[in-house]
Amino acid sequence: MISEQSWDEIKESLKVGTKLKGVVTKHFPFGIFVFLPHIEFTGIVQIPDFKDEGHMTPSDYPAVGSSVNVVVLAFKEAGQQIWLSMKPSQLNQSK
Numbered sequence: 001m002i003s004e005q006s007w008d009e010i011k012e013s014l015k016v017g018t019k020l021k022g023v024v025t026k027h028f029p030f031g032i033f034v035f036l037p038h039i040e041f042t043g044i045v046q047i048p049d050f051k052d053e054g055h056m057t058p059s060d061y062p063a064v065g066s067s068v069n070v071v072v073l074a075f076k077e078a079g080q081q082i083w084l085s086m087k088p089s090q091l092n093q094s095k
Helices: 007-014 088-093
Strands: 019-028 031-036 041-046 067-076 081-085
Touching: 031 067, 041 067, 067 088
Parallel strands: 041 081
Antiparallel strands: 019 031, 019 067, 031 041, 067 081
């Protein structure tokens, strides 16, 4: 879902640890998809990347359409995926 930027340009502009604001677009049993408007790309927050402590279930997900703060965790080359985190400890340490 890359628009005007190439995958390499997205990886170069974001960097691991970058804090972003996005919009929840879909729920799945393994996590949520978050649209990142300024790069027009959708990233993934998996269940282990929501909370520092405690259990997360799909019933705890933020609502589709809600705005969320996320941090870039990693880039997965296969499938060109951006893995994101919503953990408070990582949000507090990010730029």
